[in-house]
Amino acid sequence: MITVYPFAKPGRGFTYPEYEARYPPNYNCRIRHYKLSLWLDINNKAISGLAEIDVELIDEKTEWVSLDAVELVVDSVSGSPSVKDWRYDGTKIHILLGSKLTKLFVKYHGSPRKGLYFILPSKAHPNRYPQVWSQGETEHNSYWMPLLDHPSIKHTFEIIVYAPLGYVVISNGDLVSVKNEDKWSVWHWRLDRPHSPYLFSIVAGVFDEIIEMYNGIKLCYYVPKGWKDKAHLSFSKTPKIIDFYSNYLEYPYPYSKYAQVAVHEFIFGGMENVTATTLTDMTLHDEKAHLDYSSDPLVANEAAHQWFGDLVTCKDWPHIWLNESIATLLENLFVRYDKGESEFVYELIRDMDEYLNEYRDKYARPIVMRIYKYSSELFDAHSYPKGGLILNMLRALIGEDSFRRGLNRFLKKFEYSVADTEDFRKTMEEVSGRNLEWFFDQFFYNSGHPALRVEEEWKDESKKLFLRIKQIQGDDSLSTYLLPLKIHVKMGDIVKEYQIELSERESIYVFDLDTRPDYVCVDPFFETFKTIEYQRSAEQWARILLNDTHIYCKILAARALGKIGGLRAIEALTESLLRDGFWGVAVEAAKALGETRSEMAEESLLKALNNIRHPKVRRAICEALGNFRDEKACDMLKNILANDDESYYVRQSAAISLGKMRREELYDYLMNFISVPSHNYSITIGVLRGLGELGGDKSLKTLLEYSSSDRPTLVRSAAILSLGKYPGRREVIKILEDLSRDENYRVRQAVVAACKELMTPETLTILDKMAENDLIEMIRRSARDAAEKIRKNLEKGVEYKALREELERIKEENRRLLEKVSLISKVAEHKG
Template sequence: MIYSKNSSYHMIDQHFKPFVLTGYEYRTEREKQFDLKRTVIDIKINFEEKAVEGKVELDLKLNSLPQDHLEIDAADMEIYNVSINGQPVKFESFPEKLFIYGDFKAFGNYLLTITYKAYPRRGGYFVEDPEGIQFWTQGEDTDSHAWFPCFDYPNTRSSYEIRVTVPLGYTVISNGSLVDKIDGDFSTFVFKEDFKFPSYLVSVIAGKFAETKYEWNEVPIHSFYAPRYADNAERSFKHTPEMMEFISGKTGVKYPYSRYSQTCVSDFVYGGMENLSATTLTDRTIHDEIAHLDYQSENLICHELTHQWFGDFVTCRDWSQAWLNEGFATYMALIYMEKLKGKDEFLIDVQNHKDVYLNEFNSDYARPIVERKYKDPAELFDRHLYQKAALFLRYLNYYLGDDTFWAGVKQYLETNRMKGVSTEDFRSALSSVSGFSLDSIFHQFVYEPGHPEFEISETTSKGKVTIKISQKGMIYNLRVPIKIYLEGNTEEQDITIDQEVTTLELEKKGFKAFSLDPESRLLKVTEYERPREETRFILENGGTVLERGDAAAELSKYGPSEIPFLMDVFSNEKSWYVKGRIASTISKIGGERSISSLVKLLDDPDYQARREVVKAVATVQSDKLLKKLKEMFSIEKGYHIRAAILTSAQKTGKEDSRELLMNGLKIESYDDVIRIAALNALGELGDVSTLKTIREFYSKKYRWQTRAASVRAISKLYWKDRTIGKFLLEALEDSYFAVRISAVEGILATGDFDVISKLSPYLSRETDGRVRRAMREALEYKGPQESIELKSLKEQVDKLKEKVSNLEAKSKTRK
């Protein structure tokens, strides 16, 4: 499951909004009554009734206490009968549980057989696709028990035999090796996997698919997708064998299973899901040549493949430890992209991961990476679990060195093969190999919220340059790399920062600039207070794109006089990322000189640089820029740059952008990015006359991304049309979770407590943990009451403006 974006952030003393909401309690690992040895799932997919029917056999061994009943997780299903070792027994069904009664002896072996029919509201999904209805499952975090009875928690593992019966002409993909296929009136596919794994990693997919085959080291790799994607599939999957080689080499553990499948399905609820040996992917990862200008699949493909080691080979033993799954998958994808695309692109990806985490930290909440207070496990799958955890692993990699770090990872994997793991298991493995306790580092970054923040200032006196590094907020004990730029050369070394203030003294002679952590090996926020000349030197000579980009941002404080220098540097700069940061600085400076400069920069021959300049102009209102953006929209081919043009046109041109935005609604593009940008921009424009048009895109004929954008745009018009409140409540019934989240966020954004309070009954019946989290946050909203009065006043002002406009129009007509 995956994301990325750029954002700005500021130094703060880490006063942050807490993650824990009212009623949250400390969660421990779930106790279990038994261990599973083997599970047999024998089901028929009933497409007409949208049901799963069949039986499950659970071969189990009881733990040390005798029991008079066993608790099995089961939801949304009719249980027909239950037997133990072939003998029928009494059972009782509850909304989420199945109680099976009997005399169960300590350490006894039992074979439970459960016959059932499930109508899953989660966990198993019947999805309409242009080439025929699909069925696919998604177990993480605890949704597998909505389509087959099981113990639905990651600390219990089983081997599996999975038998799936479907109509003729359908293909089934599941875990393990396909050992048999039986054709008659229907087709039955039989899969077996002896490697034990948790129930949330069980996968069944049934649909009509085309296939591309690869191989790595005699491991067959199968990529499945709807036949309409055949012309573009190779673009997404071709690097999979190389990734398998890369991950096997890094970890020292060869890909552990007999085969690997990755299947693209319609309307998947995540980017991907790492079911053991059988990854599920969104079909959005397959894209055409134009989309490839902005989006590549390799990050997602590598992320999910990495989970076959981190998440499947070893698995977090409870959900508070899920960073051991997601952090590693995110980090491995990062370093693979360095191999694929080079150091500059890798560092830009590191910065994007940092920005995504900091946006959540500053806007939403902060929490420890290991968080034990939560309601739904899905709440934990956030930017702390992915991006912050990945950047912590990057720091550990630097701290221990490549050889020691990966030797520790190898020991961690081999020691815990086919086991549930905790953070302590990982720390212990690294400690064993390195000789370091690492307790302090893990405590600072894993068990505490936040991150290091530095202010760096310089003074010069008596031939010396004094560098003062001040920590804000929590005082960390760190080893950090520095780089000193001298006349004609550079010096690099590591320093220790373990005090509120750390001071370095350097010779002034030959000194050009100082850089803390130039490759961003440590997740941190840094502010420099240094001479303009030093900042300019870094912008022109900095060894990394991150140093140069940050230097460009620093120069905005010098105002319009800095623009000629920035323009000169832009013309010589090779990195699209740094060019984008320079353009943002020029835009931030503002004024007529800024506008004329940005118009010139929009003609840059590099597509990615041009796209970044388009984003940068959004902060300046200008008829000249709007005219230029309109010209570009008719010429540019890239979907994402055209989407960015719409966003910036609305910001820079306000009402004069309306015609362009309406035209954007008509354009088809990968992931519907152009139409979505147009909808978002129309919402920001705030013209209630566009409401009917925007609402047309909340329709089942559009995919969930477009429906969600429509809901977001409509919500922004609430204070001009209160009937929108009813629409937003109706959108809470949408079939796709992300649309429902958009509806919740729209309701919260109204600031109207009367509408927000109506979320309560929806929360009680919502099945998705991510939506429930959004609803709980909204219901706890304690925003300023005056915002209601202010918005109501604005509404009255808008109505008065409309009346005045109508009177003026009538007056002109009479004349």
């Protein structure tokens, strides 16, 4: 049960009027074991099945049990002992049992619209082998098999799949047998450890298989036939990842097998089906893509779920953070182990960026949230990065040893079972000896986050530093947070460290020092979940950027300097770009230089391209050059796009930035590269996005052509998204309306994004229909959000847009003026 606190902040913008509190269903039976025989009719996208379910009544008041079974044709229901009666209403099979213990036999068939997906050859991929794969989360496996479809249910499972000869079938657990019968290849899989039904999985197709053993665990990697040479780069760190988690958690990998299966057209990046993760084939890549692309984060995240999500599962969807937030943090901790502290902190910073984008652009909600319409709505940046950052803060608060022991005890206490937020809190309290109610109240049961403003004042006569910290968070957050904070004060080669506890809306801290500090850094390791702003000059920020050793402080400085602009900011950012030893800081410096939009900054970016080889930094520089529209930037970007030695994603960024030049003659130049082979069509996508930025009738004609069904999904999606750059064009609205009914999930996602980009009333009919009728809940929600945003924008009127554009123009003029003044001052100082 979730405690409802009198001071709870329910958030902003997440719920709609009809939303209600949702609670787990009451089941009056438990399943002891489930056996499914399944026949696949791949060409007709159909199935037939026989489910054998060992059921035990647990409610003596009734003999009726209900199984979730959506849009199936139920041929018969029988039992041993026999059942008394049954009926089917299209979503549930209601069965009157004749005994407390019954083995049910449910024979059925159907053509699932979701839960089980049939991927056949298409115009875009005529030679692709057919595949079948399932996706059960949240409650979609009941579209292809009758069961109790809720995460609170756990039982053992086996499946016998009849697939066409030559097909490989992968499922949960261990392979019992494989044999040929007539026209069928028959695969029998069994997992004798209880697990939740949304984790049941099958994949059928023609695959290349790679097997290796690690510490007694069979590691299996399946890739589409002919893709074997790409498997190593994606999966080679799997043993290292499993070894790290087993040691960090002091809980060995709990199963005998771990398979990873890359499939076509998967609707997510990956799904942690127990012992058999399904991944998108988009993660497979070649050596050139490996320059600035990695499967490691995806592989690490899905592997972490084998402990958190599979071994221990959230009791109900409001507690999904127990699966997702913990996996997010474990993924980041593997980054620390594999690549070091700088990479780890940069991952935390980017997680914060992801959360803040959702917070600012969409909504704020408590992480533990019971009011929703679709359970999939809870799979957002609150449950993933925000929760991971809060857990990282908990790790710092109670200490890493206590945190690790807490995770271990939680796993042992709830292994092969389910748990909720209070179970986790109490476990962490047991191992740490601390009361953590205040922590969970603040960060899990309330929306928003702390927002701090820091002001520094040095008094030379008393040798005292006064640090004023204000909590300035808005109404969607608690008015005051209790926050532990570390403070570093830098004085020459000396760093003084302090620990404070913030508990007031505004606090002043006084530090006795021997000399004026060079600078102060609050929370240098980014352990406390919060945003922070300072009142500082460009010179103060420059000292931090160029002299501090903490990635968090340096990146805050780079971003601040990009907003301040001026000569000193550009000098410091240029030096950081060229000399910083960590690529993440260099990336931030490049972005910041682009934000200043000054001639000096452009020169720095162009110079850097001649000196820096790191592809991620080069990519950021190309993106930043999109803010400049002169000949020098244009020529450099053209050269990069044409250079086969550049990475795919650097060339992609160059193509997009070229489009931002808005030069009509660049259309033909961009089109030279639209068919260049690249990982996930990245260069083609760069060209299409560049054409969207470029504008014009020729670009529009190309975008319409590439949105058609004879193009690959990623290419179509990029073309559709770029159509959002063409407001007021009837042909755009017409094609978006047609594509809103496309069978491809990603295409319909792109339609919503394009409509949101257009922000015109003509798109409302499209979005309203999708919000009402789309098969996928997440698309219904995103379409509704986009329509709501457009309506609010229309209420504000066009004056708001004009005012914002004028403000941006004035800001840019002020930046340029400040740069000139700074340059004049420096010249005068030099002459003096």
